Amino acid sequence: MKSNAAKITERAIARLKLKQLRLLIAVGAHRNLRNAAREMNISQPAATMILKELELDFEVTLFERTNRGVSPTVYGDTLIRHAKLILAQLAHAAQELDDLGEGRRGRVVVGTLLAASSHLLPRAIEALLEIRPDVSIKVVEGTNEVLMPALRAGEIDLVVGRLPTYRHRDDLVQDKLFDETIHAIVRPGHPLANKQTLTFEDLKPYPWIIPPLETTLRRQLDHFFVVQGQYEPPMAIESISYLTNRALTQSRDFIGIVPAHVAVEDISNGTLARLNWDVPFGNNPIGVSYRKEGRLSPASLALLEVLRTISSAL
Template identity: 65%
Template structure:
């Protein structure tokens, strides 16, 4: 087994070409060798030969033919995933060289979830800029379902926010920064604003702003609603946009569910009000996810340190 692994590694290092990987990724995306060949500007016979050479070198079958084209085998999916990662790393290297050439001290691409976007992330970035004033920073917002695939493919360096409970955990490194809870909030004009000892029954006449279906929190919300006599809100709005949610809460008598960390500043300023109802779900760790220590650039390591510094002050 070791001899086979060494043989395949030797072939990959001496014979594998980026053009072959580009073709592999294109075929996986197109599901068709002819279309992929056209995309790369080569003939179909040449493309077929390149795939056959890859299969011989790696000693596995990469694609299965169907009446609609070709689909990757489990071996093909694995090699395509690594190919995407290689191209992302090449792109990141080129971008980092360009940044350094322009006088920037490295580059870091950060994915952020709602739980980190208003407090932890800005503080960490402020720490990073103090340490590296010329670092180039890119921020992408989304849910774990959107950000984690980009993290795995190398398009994002680190993801900050609620740590995924199950999916993706076996493929990434996670560090917990602190635990956060979910808070029910309303606008200052809401009939329940300022009311003491609010019960769930008090909330049922009002609409809710809910997290997306694919999130752990939404599954917890739906499970709770089902346990409350199959409760269905009269109005439900699905949104992860904090600015939109805040505006909606101030304009209409809705109830929002957001991390306490996120709404703290607006509650202090009176822009929103904590509902005096203890949310019976939603506790969870906020932290940082990344592929591995070796995958992080010096700027990525510096940002991770900045995150820990910001978390320690909370």
């Protein structure tokens, strides 16, 4: 005797259309059936009928009416998430076929955080191109708050960088590559640059460049400031762009905090200087995240192996 899940699967295979999935995603995004129907270029009654068919096929209620429109139920949220994955995988398949037609061997979309963007990922890409010279690579930079939802939705294959301490773990595999330390950096002519021993009291009078609120490093920094008597910098610029941070640090007396290997070349060639202050936070693992469900493409698997090999050397 077939299980209910098996029966639903059979119905979905026989009847499910991509237009239904697109409408489902649109309604979830707009929280409004009329606007979703307009986006799909169909009438509202037609959109209502499509949703009813989905609910009958899956035997669940997907949306609830509210004063402001509609809101996905827990079943709706689940089906929307899987619908996004299905459409993303189709887009990847189309892109991969196009890449093959253009003579490229495979495609990988990798998200990167600051901790991986300047050193680890470039080296990994160089190594990947040595073994797969025709691979197509797309790099997307951002924070975990942006990259992890894109990873879950199938828009990104891998995310490389600082692993989240407590969020974004459901449905994802997180492989630790190595432990990172944080350095405080300044311009070579900064008043603190050549001092041999520093305490946080020495740093207090100076402006800071700090990570965005949604980052793990920022949360750790804020906690440290609170412990230091509710300290607030005289000036603070919030930025995740290393190029911007480096330029600002070189031009004024800012103190920046960065993962150690991100600034290693600038420190070694004298572009920046490392303060003789042991940063008491931020020693978190650097790693790679990918979805538990589904298989990585051959190109993504190759990049994953290259990342592991390079990280062991680091």
